[in-house]
Amino acid sequence: MHRRHTTLREKGRRQAIRGPAYMFNERGTSLTTEEERFLDAAEYGNIPVVRKMLEECKTLNFNCVDYMGQNALQLAVANEHLEVTELLLKKKGLARVGDALLLAISKGYVRIVEAILAHPAFAGGLRLTLSPLEQELRDDDFYAYDEDGTRFSQDITPVILASHCQEYEIVHILLMKGARIERPHDYFCKCNECTEKQKRDSFSHSRSRMNAYKGLASAAYLSLSSEDPVLTALELSNELARLANIETEFKNDYRKLSMQCKDFVVGVLDLCRDTEEVEAILNGDVDQNPPSEHQRPCLSRVKLAIKYEVKKFVAHPNCQQQLLTIWYENLADLRQQSIGVKCLTVLGVTIGLPFLAIAYWIIPCSKLGQILRSPFMKFVAHAVSFTIFLGLLVLNASDRFEGVKNLPNETITDHPRQVFRVKTTQFSWTELLIMKWVLGMIWSECKEIWSDGPREYVMHLWNVLDFGMLSIFVASFTARFMAFLKASKAQLYIDLHVPNHDISNASLPADIAYFTYARNKWRPSDPQIISEGLYAIAVVLSFSRIAYILPANESFGPLQISLGRTVKDIFKFMVIFIMVFVAFMIGMFNLYSYYLGAKYNPAFTTVEESFKTLFWSIFGLSEVISVVLKYDHKFIENIGYVLYGVYNVTMVVVLLNMLIAMINSSYQEIEEDADVEWKFARAKLWLSYFDEGRTLPAPFNLVPSPKSFYYLALRTKTCLVHLCKAKSHRHDNELEMGMLNSRPKLDRYRAPSRIKEENTVKKPIKNPTRYQKIMKRLIKRYVLKAQVDRENDEVNEGELKEIKQDISSLRYELLEEKSQATGELADLIQQLSDKFGKNDKKQP
Numbered sequence: 001m002h003r004r005h006t007t008l009r010e011k012g013r014r015q016a017i018r019g020p021a022y023m024f025n026e027r028g029t030s031l032t033t034e035e036e037r038f039l040d041a042a043e044y045g046n047i048p049v050v051r052k053m054l055e056e057c058k059t060l061n062f063n064c065v066d067y068m069g070q071n072a073l074q075l076a077v078a079n080e081h082l083e084v085t086e087l088l089l090k091k092k093g094l095a096r097v098g099d100a101l102l103l104a105i106s107k108g109y110v111r112i113v114e115a116i117l118a119h120p121a122f123a124g125g126l127r128l129t130l131s132p133l134e135q136e137l138r139d140d141d142f143y144a145y146d147e148d149g150t151r152f153s154q155d156i157t158p159v160i161l162a163s164h165c166q167e168y169e170i171v172h173i174l175l176m177k178g179a180r181i182e183r184p185h186d187y188f189c190k191c192n193e194c195t196e197k198q199k200r201d202s203f204s205h206s207r208s209r210m211n212a213y214k215g216l217a218s219a220a221y222l223s224l225s226s227e228d229p230v231l232t233a234l235e236l237s238n239e240l241a242r243l244a245n246i247e248t249e250f251k252n253d254y255r256k257l258s259m260q261c262k263d264f265v266v267g268v269l270d271l272c273r274d275t276e277e278v279e280a281i282l283n284g285d286v287d288q289n290p291p292s293e294h295q296r297p298c299l300s301r302v303k304l305a306i307k308y309e310v311k312k313f314v315a316h317p318n319c320q321q322q323l324l325t326i327w328y329e330n331l332a333d334l335r336q337q338s339i340g341v342k343c344l345t346v347l348g349v350t351i352g353l354p355f356l357a358i359a360y361w362i363i364p365c366s367k368l369g370q371i372l373r374s375p376f377m378k379f380v381a382h383a384v385s386f387t388i389f390l391g392l393l394v395l396n397a398s399d400r401f402e403g404v405k406n407l408p409n410e411t412i413t414d415h416p417r418q419v420f421r422v423k424t425t426q427f428s429w430t431e432l433l434i435m436k437w438v439l440g441m442i443w444s445e446c447k448e449i450w451s452d453g454p455r456e457y458v459m460h461l462w463n464v465l466d467f468g469m470l471s472i473f474v475a476s477f478t479a480r481f482m483a484f485l486k487a488s489k490a491q492l493y494i495d496l497h498v499p500n501h502d503i504s505n506a507s508l509p510a511d512i513a514y515f516t517y518a519r520n521k522w523r524p525s526d527p528q529i530i531s532e533g534l535y536a537i538a539v540v541l542s543f544s545r546i547a548y549i550l551p552a553n554e555s556f557g558p559l560q561i562s563l564g565r566t567v568k569d570i571f572k573f574m575v576i577f578i579m580v581f582v583a584f585m586i587g588m589f590n591l592y593s594y595y596l597g598a599k600y601n602p603a604f605t606t607v608e609e610s611f612k613t614l615f616w617s618i619f620g621l622s623e624v625i626s627v628v629l630k631y632d633h634k635f636i637e638n639i640g641y642v643l644y645g646v647y648n649v650t651m652v653v654v655l656l657n658m659l660i661a662m663i664n665s666s667y668q669e670i671e672e673d674a675d676v677e678w679k680f681a682r683a684k685l686w687l688s689y690f691d692e693g694r695t696l697p698a699p700f701n702l703v704p705s706p707k708s709f710y711y712l713a714l715r716t717k718t719c720l721v722h723l724c725k726a727k728s729h730r731h732d733n734e735l736e737m738g739m740l741n742s743r744p745k746l747d748r749y750r751a752p753s754r755i756k757e758e759n760t761v762k763k764p765i766k767n768p769t770r771y772q773k774i775m776k777r778l779i780k781r782y783v784l785k786a787q788v789d790r791e792n793d794e795v796n797e798g799e800l801k802e803i804k805q806d807i808s809s810l811r812y813e814l815l816e817e818k819s820q821a822t823g824e825l826a827d828l829i830q831q832l833s834d835k836f837g838k839n840d841k842k843q844p
Contacts, residue, residue, distance in 0.1 A: 035064040042072035042088070045081040054087060062088065063095045073100045077116075080109050089119050097121050098143035098158075099151055105162045106152075110169050117177060128158055128179040155208035157181070163215035166790070168783050171220045180225070181216055184209040187246050210250055213240060217257040219264045219786060223779050227772065230265055230281060230301060237261035238308040262310045269316050271781045277774050278318045285771040296326060296690060306684055315679035327686050329374040349377070350384045357700040364695075364705055372696075375689040382689075383549055385697030389437045390546075393539050396430040419494060419503075421487035421515040425480060425528060438473045440698025445470065447694060462548050469541040472534050479531035486527070490515040551681035558674045561681055565666040573659045580655065584647045585610045591640055598630050604640075617644075618651055 031039070034053070038060060041049035050072075053060055065071050076084040077100045088094060097119055104112040121127055127142065143150050152161060159179040162170040185194050197205040215221055217236060226232040237258045244254035272278045284300045302323070305313045313319065328335040334345065349356065360372050371377055427435070445466055449457045457463050490512045498506050503516065514521075522529060550560040585607070592604035599605065603613040603626035613622050627640035670677050694701070768776075 031064060031066070034060060038062070039064065039066050039072055039075060042081070042084050043075040043079060045076070045079065045084055047081075047083045047087070050084050050087055054091065062091055063093070071096055073097065074103065077104050077109070077112055078107075080107070080112065082109075082111050082115065085112055086115050089115060094119075096142070096144055098127065101158055102143065102152055102156065102161055105158055105167060105170055106165060108165065108167055108170070110167075110173075113170050114173065117173065122177070128174060128177055130157070153207065153211060154204070155211055159221070160211055160215035163218040163221040164211075166218055166220045166786070168220045168224065168787060172224050175224055181212060181221060183216065184212050187243060206247065206250065210253060213243075213254070213257055217260050219260070219267070219782070222261070222264055223783055227775075228285065229775065229779060230268060231284060231304075233261040233265045234301065234304050234308055234310060237265075237310065241308070262312060265305070265310060266312045266316060267785075268778050268782055269313060269318055271778055271785065272318050275322070277778060278322050280771050280774040281778075282319060282322055285769060296329070296692070299323075299326075299687065299690065302683070303687060306680070306687065309680075311676050311680040314683045315676040320679055320683070323683055323686055326690060327375050329376075330370050331374050331376055334376070346380055346384070349380050350387075353381060353384055353697075354700075356381070357696050360696060361703065361705045373692075375686060378689045378695055379549075379552070379685075381695075382697040385437075385700075386545070386549075389434070389698070390542060392430050392434050392437065393542060396428065396434060397539075419487055419491045419515050420517070421483065421528070422491050425484035425487050427480070427484075431477075434473075435477060436699040436702070438470060438477075438698075440700070440702050441466070442470050442474075443701055444694055444698060451691070451693070462545075465541060465545065469538055469545065472538040472541065476531045476534035476538055479527040479534065483527040483531065487515050549685070551678065551685045554678060557678040557681055558670060561677050562667050562670045565670060566663050569662040569666050570659070573655070573662060577651075577655060580647075580650055581614060584643060585614055587643060588614070588640070588647075591636060591643070592627075595629055595631075595636075600625050600628055600630065603627075614647065617648060618656070 034057060037049065038053050038057075040046070041053070043066075054062065063071050066075070070078075073085065073088045073094060074096060076088060085100075089097075097116060098121075101113065101116045104116060116122075121142070150156075157179070159171065159174040160181055162174055163181065185191065194205075197208075217240065222229045222233050222236075240254045240258035240261065244251045244258065247254065269278070269281050272281060279297060282299055282302050283297045286298060286300075302314060302319065324335070334342065356368075356372060359366075360369055363369060372381070445463070448463070493512050494503055494506075494508070498508065508516070547560050547563065551557040588604045589607055589610040592599065593606070596602070596605040601623075602609050603622070604610045613626055616622050624641075624644070627637060627644050629637055696705075
């Protein structure tokens with residue numbers, strides 16, 4: 001009797017709680033007493049009642065739903081009642097199995113997921129590959145939460161949801177069942193499927209793409225679905241970063257997913273325990289084309305990480321240690337030496353560079369040649385060569401006009417019959433050396449374009465700077481040479497046709513006399529003037545090229561990175577700056593263009609003067625008198641004062657301070673992560689010297705070494721072998737066609753694959769490569785670490801709830817056993833009573 005009252009109280013309390021919730025159902029839920037009892041038993045894990053009602057109640061609708069539209073299976077799964085779920089899954093015609101599976105996945109109930117996947121509905125595996133939307137199109141409520149639709153988004157499949165929740169074990173189970181996440185089509189794809197989805201609901205289409213990418217970028221799916229998780233994560237991070245710039249409405253989401261892929265790669269690298277594993281991560285699967293004994297590692301993954309700017313991966317200690325080992329190849333002792341010893345090494349290379357180059361030409365494969373081919377020595381040699389080149393530029397600037405007065409209205413010659421321009425256009429010995437260096441650098445750039453390809457070459461800004469610098473040098477020297485040719489022709493004419501001893505008193509044709517004039521009479525388009533202007537620009541670019549080697553130093557590297565980021569900010573600022581500057585320049589010109597000669601200075605009277613006045617006004621070098629007129633036109637003057645004042649306030653107070661704030665923000669970003677930024681920039685510099693070739697710097701690379709002839713012979717031999725093989729293959733095809741014609745007619749029409757199978761023996765399954773074994777070990781460690789971290793981070797409320805539900809189920813089982821024991825005891829007492837009653841009747 002007491003148990004009956006307790007049950008009634010619990011039922012009344014639940015009904016009181018559920019009472020107002022009938023608003024969730026428009027048509028209301030009219031449940032029978034039997035169905036209410038069944039749903040209560042499923043929700044609270046009353047296994048005996050559920051089992052008894054499923055076995056005995058023939059009229060029971062086990063798909064009935066409660067006030068929230070949930071059936072018994074959904075309630076049992078939501079409360080993690082495994083036994084109740086297994087009992088319900090045995091019934092045929094059970095509805096909403098898919099929603100129960102998604103619910104179990106979202107809560108991480110692995111055993112319930114396994115039980116649901118054993119249901120006959122998942123036997124073919126088709127249900128795991130179709131999304132709820134695709135199921136709905138088939139008039140199926142398999143994934144429906146209630147009559148209104150699905151619990152989760154309509155494009156969520158079980159494997160996508162498991163990946164979102166980072167459920168490694170569930171993802172593994174689903175992958176073994178054949179489930180996969182289909183990669184979304186390209187954003188600009190115009191196929192019928194994408195076009196139809198975009199027209200039907202563009203927002204749902206974008207959300208479905210986002211959900212798919214969330215699944216693909218999850219560490220659980222990357223770890224368990226890909227044969228090369230590192231490569232997959234790197235490529236996916238780049239794709240997501242590209243989509244962040246395309247789908248700007250989801251920029252933050254895509255960037256977060258891209259960073260998630262990068263963190264996964266860093267996490268796998270962090271679990272390496274020896275050099276073999278680090279090399280496997282950095283080089284990728286090189287078992288197909290193993291490097292030779294003297295060949296350096298390819299570092300394909302590092303190059304890819306640099307290309308995709310995965311900075312934490314490149315700056316990781318494991319990666320940096322391996323790169324440092326390659327950097328000091330054949331110079332292991334120098335790595336541990338002090339800065340003083342390294343500086344002495346650099347000084348020795350500076351002094352003996354010509355002799356080292358000669359030795360490398362003669363014996364490139366000797367011990368000395370191997371040392372010169374080491375990345376560190378290549379860097380030192382190229383840096384020393386470029387320093388000498390800069391020294392030549394400085395030396396040339398100091399003595400290029402030696403013996404020539406710099407006054408623009410004077411001329412000086414070596415003898416009276418010499419044309420002045422012949423003396424000024426001749427190349428000095430420093431300029432000839434500079435030309436040799438420029439030719440050597442051009443040859444080096446050509447080799448780099450040949451090896452990397454034009455597309456990859458222009459992707460690096462330093463290459464673009466080099467190309468521009470060398471192009472300007474070539475243009476400058478070409479213009480100088482053209483001026484020298486014309487001056488030489490004038491000198492030749494004078495030598496042949498002018499008899500005077502002093503040409504200053506001779507009557508010369510205009511085109512010949514021009515080359516005797518002083519600089520102040522030269523035309524603006526004179527080749528020598530153009531040459532000197534281009535040469536000045538090239539010198540500036542040459543000295544700016546020093547910034548390329550600054551990342552090698554820990555002190556100057558972060559400064560160079562900050563400078564590069566500052567240049568980017570300045571280019572962004574220039575857009576607004578130019579817009580404001582042009583607006584005021586045109587406005588002030590229109591205001592004062594009619595007052596040419598009526599002002600105290602020519603400011604704003606022409607477009608050129610307007611540009612000069614406004615530009616130098618930024619630096620405080622323009623005067624207020626620029627807007628004053630000589631006439632009494634106060635209205636124009638007042639407008640000029642206002643515009644000029646607004647311009648100065650806008651440019652100096654607002655925009656320049658905004659630029660300073662932008663630069664400061666960029667510097668703070670670099671400073672906060674200065675170590676990672678510097679190591680990433682240093683790795684980019686190192687990798688440019690890791691590739692084979694380009695050992696000797698300019699201008700020593702202009703002389704071909706015996707090794708170059710040897711490699712040329714090898715390449716020629718390889719080309720001839722390929723040609724011979726191609727010819728032999730063509731001959732074999734002709735013979736095969738002849739044999740085919742001679743075969744019986746029946747054999748002639750048999751499938752080629754069938755014939756090949758009969759003539760060959762099936763190859764055994766290949767063993768996993770060394771790279772695959774290493775990746776398997778690393779992924780195991782990563783998954784175990786992720787599971788341990790998750791167990792440590794999980795809140796204990798879930799565990800307490802699980803224990804509470806288990807106790808509740810156990811309570812119902814104990815009550816059922818007690819009820820059965822009480823019933824059996826009552827039957828036994830009744831039998832004993834009946835038996836003793838019969839004995840009492842017999843005794844009288």
